[in-house]
Amino acid sequence: MKQAFTGFYCDIDANQDHDTVVNDIARIMKLRLKSNAPRRPPRVLIVGAPGSGKTTLGRLIAQKYGLVYVSASNLLNGEIASKTPIGRVAAQLMKDGELVPDDMVVGLVEARLNENDCKVNGWVLEGFPKTEGQMNMLKSMKQTPSLVVVLQIDDDIVYERHEYKKIDPITGVVYSLKGSVSPMDEEVLARLVSRDCDKHEIVKKRLKAWKEFLPKLEEAYKERRLSLNADKTIVTLADSISEAIENPIY
Numbered sequence: 001m002k003q004a005f006t007g008f009y010c011d012i013d014a015n016q017d018h019d020t021v022v023n024d025i026a027r028i029m030k031l032r033l034k035s036n037a038p039r040r041p042p043r044v045l046i047v048g049a050p051g052s053g054k055t056t057l058g059r060l061i062a063q064k065y066g067l068v069y070v071s072a073s074n075l076l077n078g079e080i081a082s083k084t085p086i087g088r089v090a091a092q093l094m095k096d097g098e099l100v101p102d103d104m105v106v107g108l109v110e111a112r113l114n115e116n117d118c119k120v121n122g123w124v125l126e127g128f129p130k131t132e133g134q135m136n137m138l139k140s141m142k143q144t145p146s147l148v149v150v151l152q153i154d155d156d157i158v159y160e161r162h163e164y165k166k167i168d169p170i171t172g173v174v175y176s177l178k179g180s181v182s183p184m185d186e187e188v189l190a191r192l193v194s195r196d197c198d199k200h201e202i203v204k205k206r207l208k209a210w211k212e213f214l215p216k217l218e219e220a221y222k223e224r225r226l227s228l229n230a231d232k233t234i235v236t237l238a239d240s241i242s243e244a245i246e247n248p249i250y
Contacts (some may be wrong), residue, residue: 150227
């Protein structure tokens with residue numbers, strides 16, 4: 001219970017006399033609870049082209065406001081690791097750069113968003129929806145986002161970012177070999193490998209699918225949408241998102 005309602009519960013000693021307990025409750029109700037986020041927990045979608053920085057931003061915003069970070073890709077990877085029927089199908093499709101069927105992805109996302117921690121603390125959902133069908137299913141769940149962050153980025157930068165991406169086959173951590181985020185450990189560097197999903201032709205296919213879906217998403221969420229140039233620094237992007245969360249216009 002405490003984990004599910006983090007930031008919303010208070011302990012009161014019920015062994016005290018009745019008047020003292022009532023006074024303690026009244027005192028707590030009058031307090032202005034300190035929080036980095038609005039009183040109503042945000043529900044944030046972060047979407048964008050492959051390689052636009054959705055994961056990094058999603059984790060950063062979730063940590064800053066105590067929101068639950070939910071990644072559609074991570075949910076699918078969990079199914080793949082567990083070798084479930086969904087995982088076996090998803091593994092091959094993701095390897096080929098194809099989208100996993102809507103009903104498979106939506107079921108996983110819906111189950112996660114319906115868990116108590118998401119309901120109480122709010123969430124950041126990254127990389128979903130990717131199709132009109134997924135977007136419509138999200139609406140049918142009555143999971144209306146309070147903010148939709150759309151990361152815009154040039155194709156050349158998308159391809160360049162994937163060219164430098166490598167994965168540690170032992171830890172599963174993905175690194176960029178360009179810039180300051182490269183791992184410094186020589187042992188780690190030596191074992192990094194490329195992923196099939198980062199190959200140019202696969203990225204090109206994923207990028208095409210995203211561009212076809214983007215106008216529908218922008219229209220559907222035009223009143224809640226925040227479009228950002230993803231070629232800016234993570235700090236700058238996070239500040240823009242924070243401003244939109246703390247001072248919503250919708």
